[in-house]
Amino acid sequence: MFDIFPVRLFDFEQLEKQKVNDMGKREQQIFRDTLINMGLVNEEQLEIALKEQQNTGDRLGDILVRLEFISREALTKALASHFGLIPINLKEYNPPKKVVNLVPAAVARRYKLLPLKLENEILTIALADPLDFLSLDNLEKTIGYKINPVLAKEQDMESKLTQHYGVSEETLSTLVTEISESNLSIAGLEGESIEETGEDAPIIKFVSMLILEAFKARASDIHVEPLINRLRMRYRIDGILHEIQAPPKKIQPSVLSRIKLLAGMKIEEKRLPQDGRILVTIMGKTLDLRVSALPSIHGESIVMRILDKSSLLLGLGELGFIEEDQKKWSEVIKTTNGIILVTGPTGSGKTTSLYAVLNELNTPDKKIITVEDPVEYQLSGINQVPVNPQIDLTFANALRSILRQAPDVILVGEIRDTETAEIAVRAALTGHLVFSTLHTNDSASALTRLIDMGVKPFLVSSSVQAILAQRLVRTICKKCIENYQPPVEILKMIEQEMGAEILKTATFKKGRGCEQCNNSGYKGRLGIYELLVMSEKIRDLVLEQIVSRKIRDLARQEGMKLLREDGWIKVCRGITTAEEVISNTQSDVVDVEE
Numbered sequence: 001m002f003d004i005f006p007v008r009l010f011d012f013e014q015l016e017k018q019k020v021n022d023m024g025k026r027e028q029q030i031f032r033d034t035l036i037n038m039g040l041v042n043e044e045q046l047e048i049a050l051k052e053q054q055n056t057g058d059r060l061g062d063i064l065v066r067l068e069f070i071s072r073e074a075l076t077k078a079l080a081s082h083f084g085l086i087p088i089n090l091k092e093y094n095p096p097k098k099v100v101n102l103v104p105a106a107v108a109r110r111y112k113l114l115p116l117k118l119e120n121e122i123l124t125i126a127l128a129d130p131l132d133f134l135s136l137d138n139l140e141k142t143i144g145y146k147i148n149p150v151l152a153k154e155q156d157m158e159s160k161l162t163q164h165y166g167v168s169e170e171t172l173s174t175l176v177t178e179i180s181e182s183n184l185s186i187a188g189l190e191g192e193s194i195e196e197t198g199e200d201a202p203i204i205k206f207v208s209m210l211i212l213e214a215f216k217a218r219a220s221d222i223h224v225e226p227l228i229n230r231l232r233m234r235y236r237i238d239g240i241l242h243e244i245q246a247p248p249k250k251i252q253p254s255v256l257s258r259i260k261l262l263a264g265m266k267i268e269e270k271r272l273p274q275d276g277r278i279l280v281t282i283m284g285k286t287l288d289l290r291v292s293a294l295p296s297i298h299g300e301s302i303v304m305r306i307l308d309k310s311s312l313l314l315g316l317g318e319l320g321f322i323e324e325d326q327k328k329w330s331e332v333i334k335t336t337n338g339i340i341l342v343t344g345p346t347g348s349g350k351t352t353s354l355y356a357v358l359n360e361l362n363t364p365d366k367k368i369i370t371v372e373d374p375v376e377y378q379l380s381g382i383n384q385v386p387v388n389p390q391i392d393l394t395f396a397n398a399l400r401s402i403l404r405q406a407p408d409v410i411l412v413g414e415i416r417d418t419e420t421a422e423i424a425v426r427a428a429l430t431g432h433l434v435f436s437t438l439h440t441n442d443s444a445s446a447l448t449r450l451i452d453m454g455v456k457p458f459l460v461s462s463s464v465q466a467i468l469a470q471r472l473v474r475t476i477c478k479k480c481i482e483n484y485q486p487p488v489e490i491l492k493m494i495e496q497e498m499g500a501e502i503l504k505t506a507t508f509k510k511g512r513g514c515e516q517c518n519n520s521g522y523k524g525r526l527g528i529y530e531l532l533v534m535s536e537k538i539r540d541l542v543l544e545q546i547v548s549r550k551i552r553d554l555a556r557q558e559g560m561k562l563l564r565e566d567g568w569i570k571v572c573r574g575i576t577t578a579e580e581v582i583s584n585t586q587s588d589v590v591d592v593e594e
Contacts, residue, residue, distance in 0.1 A: 039439065049069065528567040
């Protein structure tokens, strides 16, 4: 949360007065000492600019550039040299909040500066205008730190100020000029177009911008969270939340109401949770936003989940399987009957994997029916049934009716209870191929989970064909990828768990950080997998109700790779990093050490 800064500490009038006085006394001399002496402008050009300044009151440098006496780049370089400012690439900096908060937004915007780092009581501040160097003395006294100024490009400064301080009220109505150029259209729950006219146009444009920028940033979710003194907005990109620009707190009600209107929610209802849907077309691409509004003490927290059909219809080869597991998985899904389960926590990519399977099996000679909560995307050639508990259309009830439709393939969105599990098992035993999901940490645990839910062990043993456990790890940004030598402890860990042979051909990589990956070093995600294919020995262990640990040990003896082991292979191939694998496979660490 942002710290609260008493406005009285920052005397804007004094800062502005000092700046004007200093500039009035020194600006002409500075330009003479630099531009004229360096031969960039002559006396006559400077005099013309001074006369223009008397009429317009504009900055002398801006006038010189406007009159084409000097380029902006040459002007900035000359003034930076005069003041001894070191130029930097501001895009490479992502200062922490506690440093940014040392200077209030109003001051940062007025003087186009951004705090970068605080070391040994010295605050490094980036300036967009070298002449603002004259204003730092008073700021230095006010914040209590010695200032080390550096120079950044003005266009980079504008985007960074928006990123770290949010959207100013003055610029709110002009932030989305590119929306019209991007052919963006938004429709509500019923698909009707929502007109963007009237006095609320700035709010309408801001919400459109919020969605457009999320699409451009490859975000999977947009979070709008009312806090006590500000409105926080975040994008989830590659599984990680990133805070973005936000409007002033006072327009929070208008922003929330606009989103609720688009999602087909009741605007006046603020006490109960609501769900809705927004259809968005950007540059000919249709996105489906599932919207959830949850009442909180400072206003309604809204999350918009972005469903991109193109990302849900990947081919099997695009999911990230290693060659051996992809071959096994392709063979398993072509069986004619039985249950195939995909397991993992929320957000681990289970839906994407299952949709890839359906896309592979969706041929004219097969009848495929799904029951989902909700139907995330409409798939051509597939019968999809949405769960509706309000009319008692549960997974179990829908599944009973589906069996009367004589399907070849059935997808049950999730096995949540004993009734659904038993019906799915019976469907598998009567000649249907059933796909579903469970929330378990690994593949072997899914077998014991079904038994714990009340399904007879002999039914589990005879019906389950395979279980795929998965996680998503971030992949290294291809734009800034570079060779990397991991620490010794990482190499020892890989050798201990995978053997020394894999290190002989390993090519370790990491992302240096660039504009395309928001300086994270990562861009995109793929799966790491643990594929357990049922064998006669494993079926016998299930019948005997042996603990999942022993089932997993037997599966490993038969060739199954753990999630962690699959992850290490991708680390050694330079696809992801050790940090990603370790953070997503902690349960495997515990089991290996036991």
